[in-house]
Amino acid sequence: MTWDSTTVNMLLLGIGETLFMVFASSLLAYIIGIPLGIILVVTDVDGIKPIPVLQKILGLVINLLRSVPFIILLLVMLPVTRAIVGTTLGAKAIIPPLVAAAAPYIARMVESSFKEVDAGVIEAAQSMGATTWQIIWKVLLPEAKPSLLVGAAISITTILGYSAMAGFVGGGGLGSIAINYGYYRYETEMMFVTVIILVVIVQIIQETWMKLSKVSDKRIR
Amino acid sequence: MEQQNPIIQLKNLGKQFKTSNGTVTALDDINLDIYPGEIFGIIGLSGAGKSTLVRCINYLETPTSGSVIFEGVNLGGKGQAVIRQARRSMGMIFQQFNLLSQRNVLQNVCFPMELSGTPKKEAVKRAQELLTMVGLEDRMKAYPAQLSGGQKQRVAIARAMATNPKVLLCDEATSALDPNTTKQILELLKRINKEMGVTVIVITHEMSVIEAICDRVAIIDQSHIAEAGKVSEIFSNPKTAIGRQLILGDAARQVALGKDRQLRIIFDGRESSEPVISNLVLACKTPVNIMYAETRDVGGTAMGQMLIQIPEDETEARRIINYLKTIKVTFEEVR
Numbered sequence: 001m002t003w004d005s006t007t008v009n010m011l012l013l014g015i016g017e018t019l020f021m022v023f024a025s026s027l028l029a030y031i032i033g034i035p036l037g038i039i040l041v042v043t044d045v046d047g048i049k050p051i052p053v054l055q056k057i058l059g060l061v062i063n064l065l066r067s068v069p070f071i072i073l074l075l076v077m078l079p080v081t082r083a084i085v086g087t088t089l090g091a092k093a094i095i096p097p098l099v100a101a102a103a104p105y106i107a108r109m110v111e112s113s114f115k116e117v118d119a120g121v122i123e124a125a126q127s128m129g130a131t132t133w134q135i136i137w138k139v140l141l142p143e144a145k146p147s148l149l150v151g152a153a154i155s156i157t158t159i160l161g162y163s164a165m166a167g168f169v170g171g172g173g174l175g176s177i178a179i180n181y182g183y184y185r186y187e188t189e190m191m192f193v194t195v196i197i198l199v200v201i202v203q204i205i206q207e208t209w210m211k212l213s214k215v216s217d218k219r220i221r
Numbered sequence: 222m223e224q225q226n227p228i229i230q231l232k233n234l235g236k237q238f239k240t241s242n243g244t245v246t247a248l249d250d251i252n253l254d255i256y257p258g259e260i261f262g263i264i265g266l267s268g269a270g271k272s273t274l275v276r277c278i279n280y281l282e283t284p285t286s287g288s289v290i291f292e293g294v295n296l297g298g299k300g301q302a303v304i305r306q307a308r309r310s311m312g313m314i315f316q317q318f319n320l321l322s323q324r325n326v327l328q329n330v331c332f333p334m335e336l337s338g339t340p341k342k343e344a345v346k347r348a349q350e351l352l353t354m355v356g357l358e359d360r361m362k363a364y365p366a367q368l369s370g371g372q373k374q375r376v377a378i379a380r381a382m383a384t385n386p387k388v389l390l391c392d393e394a395t396s397a398l399d400p401n402t403t404k405q406i407l408e409l410l411k412r413i414n415k416e417m418g419v420t421v422i423v424i425t426h427e428m429s430v431i432e433a434i435c436d437r438v439a440i441i442d443q444s445h446i447a448e449a450g451k452v453s454e455i456f457s458n459p460k461t462a463i464g465r466q467l468i469l470g471d472a473a474r475q476v477a478l479g480k481d482r483q484l485r486i487i488f489d490g491r492e493s494s495e496p497v498i499s500n501l502v503l504a505c506k507t508p509v510n511i512m513y514a515e516t517r518d519v520g521g522t523a524m525g526q527m528l529i530q531i532p533e534d535e536t537e538a539r540r541i542i543n544y545l546k547t548i549k550v551t552f553e554e555v556r
Contacts, residue, residue: 118317118319118322120315120317120319121319121320121321121322123281123315123319124313124315124319124320124377125332125336126281126308127279127281127308127311127312127313128308128309128312128313128332128333128336128384129304129305129306129307129308129309129333129336129337130305130336131301131305131336134336138332138335138336139321142321142323142324143321143322145323146323216323217323218322218323218324218325218364218365218366219322219364219365219366220366
């Protein structure tokens with residue numbers, strides 16, 4: 001490979017596409033995942049509004065979705081993607097399967113963050129006459145914030161990993177560059193470059209979100 | 222006090238928990254009347270059911286039988302809105318303080334007012350007043366992690382008082398604190414009771430807490446109320462084994478040690494100026510062995526108790542007992 005402007009532009013475009021895929025699908029997956037995580041915790045047998053049947057069914061659906069390998073999900077979602085985005089190619093087209101894979105994962109991450117909230121604090125809020133909504137908004141979410149941010153660091157980097165698989169089904173981003181040039185054309189150097197860029201992106205995301213979590217956490221003296 | 226209507230009435234209250242090992246009865250046939258303005262203690266060993274009892278009062282636990290009547294309204298079968306309203310009239314503090322860790326002191330005290338929809342300005346003003354009352358006016362911007370245990374409990378008390386409750390429920394509120402801090406927190410509770418007229422219900426396993434601030438006490442043992450009454454009366458004359466165990470404390474161990482006849486003499490303040498034991502020895506011409514003695518401050522009066530070992534000899538023992546009867550000292554025989 002040569003470091004001409006075409007290559008650089010291609011890589012820059014790849015970085016842009018990857019970041020777009022990752023952050024757009026993370027955002028959408030969180031919009032779906034947070035309410036699901038809340039429902040999992042709140043409706044649990046020992047939750048603040050127990051609806052065990054709903055909780056069990058939701059848990060089952062989430063487990064089912066999580067056990068489908070992402071590469072299969074990519075193929076299964078093709079018709080859905082075409083219906084939503086209008087195409088099955090490019091960076092945009094990878095967002096629906098990424099969201100479908102990430103939302104249940106995020107629901108579980110959110111669930112575990114909420115479960116870390118001290119039961120005594122929830123009880124105190126109940127003793128003050130808080131409604132279920134008030135407990136969710138004013139106790140669970142703010143108290144779990146540092147843990148939610150740590151979870152986001154893990155979730156977003158996992159989504160980044162998934163997005164790299166998009167290359168196989170004609171998605172965009174750094175993953176498809178690595179596959180198309182590095183794998184199909186045996187340009188090992190190109191593969192290395194894309195992988196290194198991915199490593200750097202993972203580092204930046206991980207560190208940024210950990211820092212956000214630390215800064216927001218008031219439990220540290 | 223008893224002429225007033227009770228603020229809280231518990232009638233035949235029962236609570237059972239279903240566990241994988243069958244049904245566990247936490248409370249059975251609890252009957253209590255708590256009057257406005259008093260400090261009422263509920264004491265028991267761990268596992269006796271006292272924490273469940275206090276949670277039934279504000280319906281954090283729903284009783285499985287009987288009823289909780291708050292200000293004449295039976296809370297049983299009422300909707301969530303009624304329960305929430307009742308809870309706002311009953312502040313609660315906890316052993317582990319349960320402050321919101323991501324909010325500072327001022328925001329913690331504002332929290333219950335946020336829940337009830339008090340305008341922000343008004344809430345902040347009230348929170349500042351309350352924090353001044355508990356002596357934390359200079360720590361308003363601190364976070365709970367930066368406070369000591371005693372300070373955290375002060376914040377919790379200010380928070381519990383924010384919505385002007387009529388009742389303050391204290392669930393082992395001093396059990397995580399050192400003796401000195403415990404004393405300060407108890408004094409604060411007493412002050413709140415006196416100055417704001419709030420009825421205080423204290424749950425504890427420590428007799429010293431009851432003695433320090435309570436007017437009346439109920440002893441709970443194995444899901445039942447063993448005995449209840451004025452603290453001074455229960456102290457001078459416990460009728461049940463559990464009452465004796467809780468009041469005698471260390472002395473109970475002494476009783477278990479000795480095999481001889483022992484008398485427990487109770488001094489309720491009147492006799493403290495008289496040399497009762499010296500006079501007893503001189504009058505009966507019999508030596509007695511003092512096994513244990515202490516003086517405590519029970520509701521403002523110096524209450525003392527002493528365990529003495531009396532001779533095996535029946536005539537000498539009777540002489541001592543008769544002497545104690547004639548000088549009208551409260552005593553009982555323990556073995």
